[in-house]
Amino acid sequence: MDIELLRTETVYRGRVFEVRQDFIRLPNGKTAQLDIVDHRDSVTILPLDHQGQIWFIRQYRRPIDDFLLELPAGVAEPGEDPLTNAQRELREEIGMASGSIQLLGSFFLAPGYSNEFMHVFLAQDLFPSPLPGDEDEIIEIEKISASEAYRLAEIGKLNDSKSIIALFWARPHLLGLGI
Numbered sequence: 001m002d003i004e005l006l007r008t009e010t011v012y013r014g015r016v017f018e019v020r021q022d023f024i025r026l027p028n029g030k031t032a033q034l035d036i037v038d039h040r041d042s043v044t045i046l047p048l049d050h051q052g053q054i055w056f057i058r059q060y061r062r063p064i065d066d067f068l069l070e071l072p073a074g075v076a077e078p079g080e081d082p083l084t085n086a087q088r089e090l091r092e093e094i095g096m097a098s099g100s101i102q103l104l105g106s107f108f109l110a111p112g113y114s115n116e117f118m119h120v121f122l123a124q125d126l127f128p129s130p131l132p133g134d135e136d137e138i139i140e141i142e143k144i145s146a147s148e149a150y151r152l153a154e155i156g157k158l159n160d161s162k163s164i165i166a167l168f169w170a171r172p173h174l175l176g177l178g179i
Contacts, residue, residue: 004025016075017039021034021036035113036115038114040078041117042119043076043118043120044071044072044119044163044166045071045101045123046104047072048123048170049126052145054146055071055141056141056142056143056144056163057070057140058140069152072090073089073093074089074092082119091130092132092134096129099126106119106120109162120162146174
């Protein structure tokens with residue numbers, strides 16, 4: 001299936017993403033204008049401590065004008081690889097580093113309008129190693145048992161997509177924790 005890019009125009013440049021308009025010719029000969037968020041890769045991390053607690057954050061999210069319960073996450077710095085990004089975000093958002101971190105999988109966050117590609121990590125063997133957080137983030141740390149985290153997801157009280165995906169992918173690694 002041939003789709004031809006006729007032209008692209010950047011309409012906005014921000015700190016972490018750009019918005020562009022792509023004009024394409026479809027296989028049926030028609031043209032279409034698509035608004036696209038060109039976004040750097042990102043990570044989300046499921047931090048699991050020795051007591052079987054998952055470290056969540058409750059973070060203020062301006063688009064919904066509310067605090068959202070979610071796993072630590074963040075956007076890669078230019079040229080930063082996903083593992084380094086995950087380790088940095090873990091230290092910035094919950095003040096912990098991980099002695100054991102593994103990639104669980106990667107996915108497109110919202111491919112209907114964005115090319116953001118998110119990498120999901122499971123972090124264990126946590127130990128204190130804080131880095132200063134981002135000045136524009138309002139974050140509270142909440143430790144929740146694995147069984148309670150899955151219960152919250154199942155009853156619709158955990159409504160952050162990246163966190164739900166991370167829980168789903170981590171489930172085989174968390175068996176035996178009462179889930």
